[in-house]
Amino acid sequence: MYLARVTGRVVATQxxxxxxxxxxxxxxxxxxxxxxxxxxxxxxxxISSGPGDLVMFVDxxxxxxxxxxxxxxxxxxxxxxxxxxxxKGAIIGRGALERA
Amino acid sequence: xxxxKVIGSVVSTQKDEKLEGRKLLLVQVHSxxxxxIDQYVVAIDSVQAGPGDMVLxxxxxxxxxxTLTEGRPCDAVVMAVVDSWDLGGENVYEKWA
Numbered sequence: 001m002y003l004a005r006v007t008g009r010v011v012a013t014q015x016x017x018x019x020x021x022x023x024x025x026x027x028x029x030x031x032x033x034x035x036x037x038x039x040x041x042x043x044x045x046x047i048s049s050g051p052g053d054l055v056m057f058v059d060x061x062x063x064x065x066x067x068x069x070x071x072x073x074x075x076x077x078x079x080x081x082x083x084x085x086x087x088k089g090a091i092i093g094r095g096a097l098e099r100a
Numbered sequence: 101x102x103x104x105k106v107i108g109s110v111v112s113t114q115k116d117e118k119l120e121g122r123k124l125l126l127v128q129v130h131s132x133x134x135x136x137i138d139q140y141v142v143a144i145d146s147v148q149a150g151p152g153d154m155v156l157x158x159x160x161x162x163x164x165x166x167t168l169t170e171g172r173p174c175d176a177v178v179m180a181v182v183d184s185w186d187l188g189g190e191n192v193y194e195k196w197a
Contacts, residue, residue, distance in 0.1 A: 008132065008187035012156065012180040016146050016166060024101075024156070024180070026132055026187060040132045042101040042156055051188060061161040073146065073169075073179040075162035076101060 003030040003082060003093070006053045010042055018069035025049065025078065027057060034085075034092040043076035054082040054093045101156040103182065104129045106149050110142050118172040125149060125178055127157060132185075134193050143176035144169055154182040154193060 008026035023045040031037035034054075043057050046066035055078045057063075063077035064070050085092050104127035112124065122144045129139040143157045146166045155178045157163075163177040164170055184194045 008185055008192070010156070010185040011183040013183055014147050014149075014181035016179040019179070026185065042103060051186075061165070064162060064165055071165050073158040073162055073165050073177045074101070075158040075160055 001056045001058050001079065003034070003085060004028055004043075004055055004057050004078075005030060005034075005036075006045075006049050006051050006055055006078070007040060008051055016073055018072045019044070019067070019074070022067055023049075025051075027055065027076070027078065029057075030054075030093075032087045032092065034087075041076055043078050044074050045078045047078060047081060049078050049081065054085075056080045056082055101158050101179065102129060103132065104141065104155055104157060105136070106151050106153045106155055106178070107140075108151055116173050119144075119174070122168060122172075122174075125155075127155065127176075127178065130154070132187060132192070141176050143178045144174050145178045147178060147181055149178050149181050154195065156180040156182060 004027040010024040028040045029038050057078045059076045064074040066077035107128045108126040110124035129137040149155050157178045
């Protein structure tokens with residue numbers, strides 16, 4: 001799993017059967033200093049995340065297991081909110097707390 | 101999933117028999133700011149997408165998790181046609197605009 005920031009939302013009505021009702025969101029993977037790392041991608045949201053949230057996501061085939069129907073072509077899924085992460089002794093992000 | 105635009109289709113008569121009857125699309129990868137990237141993939145279609153459509157495609161072993169691609173030599177599948185998306189509250193793409 002990786003750290004990421006949710007940056008946007010995607011609307012797609014025509015989608016693979018079994019993916020109905022699953023939220024699609026843009027995420028930007030982050031490094032150990034919470035700086036953007038690599039290219040943004042679209043992930044299925046297994047939680048009620050939204051733009052600005054600090055989250056963790058899983059990629060590869062396992063991502064489909066986070067969806068309501070598990071036999072779906074999904075290669076990235078947001079699986080948890082990150083309230084706080086500590087890296088090298090420093091707090092690198094406070095997702096939910098930051099917004100409060 | 102990555103974003104791309106369907107820029108054409110691929111015709112292949114001589115191919116692995118497990119790929120018979122599958123629709124192949126040529127997809128140009130696009131950035132989240134809707135800028136075309138010089139990178140192209142051939143993907144199997146699972147959502148009746150066509151040329152001009154902005155789509156999402158899944159890669160790797162996840163691409164085999166459809167009834168069309170299960171157990172077949174496929175590593176990219178188009179799994180959604182994108183209507184719109186926004187970034188930080190700003191609308192970036194609108195299909196029907």
